[in-house]
Amino acid sequence: MxxxxxxxxxxxxxxxxxxxxxxxxxxxxxxxxxxxxxxxxxxxxxxxxxxxxxxxxxxxxxxxxxxxxxxxxxxxxxxxxxxxxxxxxxxxxxxxxxxxxxxxxxxxxxxxxxxxxxxxxxxxxxxxxxxxxxxxxxxxxxxxxxxxxxxxxxxxxxxxxxxxxxxxxxxxxxxxxxxxxxxxxxxxxxxxxxxxxxxxxxxxDETATPIDWLGASLIGVAIAVFVLGVVEAPVQGWGDPLVVGCLAAGILLGGAFATVELRRRHPLLDVRLFARADFATGAVGITFLFFANFGFFYIVMQFMQLVMDYTPLQTAFALAPLALPVLILSATVHLYLPRLGLRGSASIGLLLLAGGLFLMRFLTADATFIDLAWPLLVMACGIGICTAPTTSAIMGAVPDEKQGVASAVNDATREIGAAVGIAVAGSILAAVYHGALTPHLSPYPAEIRDSATDSLASALRASELMGPQGGQLATLAQDAFMQSMDHALLVMAVVIATAAVFVAVWSPGRDGRQAGFIRHIRRRGAHRASGPASSAQTGTGP
CATH class of the missing domain: 1.20.1250.20 (MFS general substrate transporter like domains)
Structure with missing residues (x-):
């Protein structure tokens, strides 16, 4: 090699x-x-x-x-x-x-x-x-x-x-x-x-190293095919041959990219960076952060507009305060990162984000802005604490001359996380909503049933066309949506909490070192991998 x-x-x-x-x-x-x-x-x-x-x-x-x-x-x-x-x-x-x-x-x-x-x-x-x-x-x-x-x-x-x-x-x-x-x-x-x-x-890059066009083509196609599968999953279903084929092809092409990069003199991305605790923590943190962000936005905007009856402008103004803790905590990262370290910042941020998602499950159909605001504040603090340290971890792990590629890794993890978050949230929302509403629709005509089970927005439009008789349909559809929102938020909270545990175990602390038992496991793995070769070279086998 x-x-x-x-x-x-x-x-x-x-x-x-x-x-x-x-x-x-x-x-x-x-x-x-x-x-x-x-x-x-x-x-x-x-x-x-x-x-x-x-x-x-x-x-x-x-x-x-x-x-x-x-x-x-x-x-x-x-x-x-x-x-x-x-x-x-x-x-x-x-x-x-x-x-x-x-x-x-x-x-x-x-x-x-x-x-x-x-x-x-x-x-x-x-x-x-x-x-x-x-x-x-x-x-x-x-x-x-x-x-x-x-x-x-x-x-x-x-x-x-x-x-x-x-x-x-x-x-x-x-x-x-x-x-x-x-x-x-x-x-x-x-x-x-x-x-x-x-x-x-x-x-x-002052060294003017050549661009790895083969690697660029492989990773570009890999991400495109994988994201295509993710985007189509909520519509076609996760078991659809197109979706499964795209996801599998994306993973296989990603593996081919890693193999090619390990053999090139000037790789587009040194994939061995993912073995570094700080780089891996940054990539995982950013991916799951945006998984939660965009999955949450997909859910909450429907809740605010279709259940709380907010206009798009009211929804935007209601979400605007979310930006303040994110901006303040990101801009002051130099104050708390040296004290908490990457491990503390990323794991605490993800746990707060998971906690905010979990608290959102307690909202009801008659929720007020105050009911919504404090879970949003918890989430915003989690996002703010986690965002800057994970970004810095990715950038700091890559050589100076490859900062553009490092930034692209940071951005690519954001896009993949966002796409998967929307797809997962959308799939759970659609499946649970359909299952919860369908048993209650037998008294309604077939065209009403088909429209109502498509989405909450379609159900509310159908209820308006029915006149006074549509009130019960609207209530049933909103109840089904609340059930589906509860399931989606719970799944997302569990996923983010799991990512927080991974970060807490794997990432380096304030001293830049991983936890002792992780270092011990990695040393044992490295020793076993090199043991036979070392024995053969020294002639001192067991």
Whole structure:
């Protein structure tokens, strides 16, 4: 097996010395706004889907891909795009991505058929794939190690709040304008950020190592196929041959990628990094953090709008306070991380997140905002404590010259976690809702039964068409939804609590070392693996 190149490079601290404090702060502001635009765009169209369906006659499948086309293109291109930024210049990759995002966001204002919108959103995802890793790798190259954790914390806090900002912006726009206004806003923001991004400095891998295009192709296809299976699972079912085939193919291609990377002189990603406790903890933490975030948003937005009867704008304003603890705790990571360590920060954050999800199960159909607010506060504190340390762990474990790829790993785990979270939450919600409601629908006509079991939104529309007789149907559907929400939140809470236990056991503490029994197990495994070879070489076998 060929060894990974160890050619020396200038350190990031040396590169950072050439920038003034004001230039670094400006870079941090621009990079944070860039990533905020990308994350906000992921959720911007969710509230506008009913209007898009009416005006474009889009089917349910087309509506799904208007949202998921962006995520799929973004996820599968992150690692190759990060490598391009490392090799040819991170600001150049950022400018290229922003230009593509700008054009793709403007296209649906002129071409408005469902297929054209799907293609445009996928193209915007391609642009976003070049933006996301470049923003974080530019920061790690610009800030010296003494200031880097604070800068990364601010970036992570902004990224973690991006979905809430996206919901809020969309809610305001739809309150006064049509769905096309979202694309005008995205294009206008992209134009502004394109101009501002041109004012910041750049950095790149000074060794100019070649890009591993074979590895890039393998991991890109692996993530694309896997995420495709995850996206289709709630609609087709987890046992559907297409879903199972996509998930299996994604895992197999991921294995092929790992095998290829271990044999290349200049790998796209040194997969042995996943054996490092800090890198593995960061990847697991980010994945499950976004699994919970986006699965929760998928559930709670339906609960607030269909059960609490909030408008999209009211929903956005109700969720907005969630961003404050995330931003504050992420920006102050340099104060508590040295005291808690990665193990304490990540495990406590995930446990708080699991606790908040569990507490959400006690909400009832007549819940008030106060009933909703305090579980949200618990979740927000968990997200804030966990986000920045896990991001810093990934970035700190990777060589200086590969920060773009490290940032892409961080971003890819976010996208995969978000996709799986939505799919799992959606699948549980649909299955339990259907099973709980169906036995009570025998007195209703077949067309009412079919519509009501599709979703709570469909059931409420059917109940309105029935007039005064529809009140009982609405109550039955809401009760079924509350049962399904309870099951989904419980499963998600258990998954996140399990991830917290893994982090508590596996991750390094304040001294940078794993727990003693974990080190002992790893040493024994390494000794057994090398024992026969050592005996053969020394001639002292048993």
């Amino acid at each position: 060929a060894e990974t190149s160890t050619r020396s490079t200038p350190t990031l601290d040396a590169a950072a010395d050439g920038l003034s404090h004001r230039a670094r702060i400006w870079l941090l502001a621009v990079a944070s706004m860039d990533v905020l635009l990308v994350i906000s765009s992921m959720v911007a169209l969710n509230a506008a889907l009913p209007d898009i369906a009416v005006q474009t006659s889009a089917s349910q499948s087309q509506l799904t891909w208007i949202v998921d086309g962006y995520t799929l293109a973004l996820a599968c291109l992150l690692l190759p795009a990060g490598a391009v930024g490392d090799r040819y210049g991170r600001r150049g990759a950022l400018l290229l991505g922003m230009a593509v995002f700008l054009v793709a966001s403007l296209a649906p204002t002129l071409l408005d058929s469902p297929t054209q919108i799907i293609v445009a959103r996928a193209a915007a995802g391609v642009g976003a794939a070049f933006i996301m890793p470049a923003t974080l790798s530019l920061l790690t190259a610009a800030f010296p190690k003494s200031e880097r954790s604070k800068a990364v914390g601010i970036w992570a806090g902004v990224a973690g709040s991006g979905a809430i900002i996206g919901f809020l912006g969309t809610g305001v726009l739809l309150e006064f304008f049509g769905w096309q206004s979202i694309f005008y806003a995205l294009a206008g923001a992209a134009l502004l950020m394109l101009i501002l991004t041109g004012t910041i400095g750049s950095s790149r």
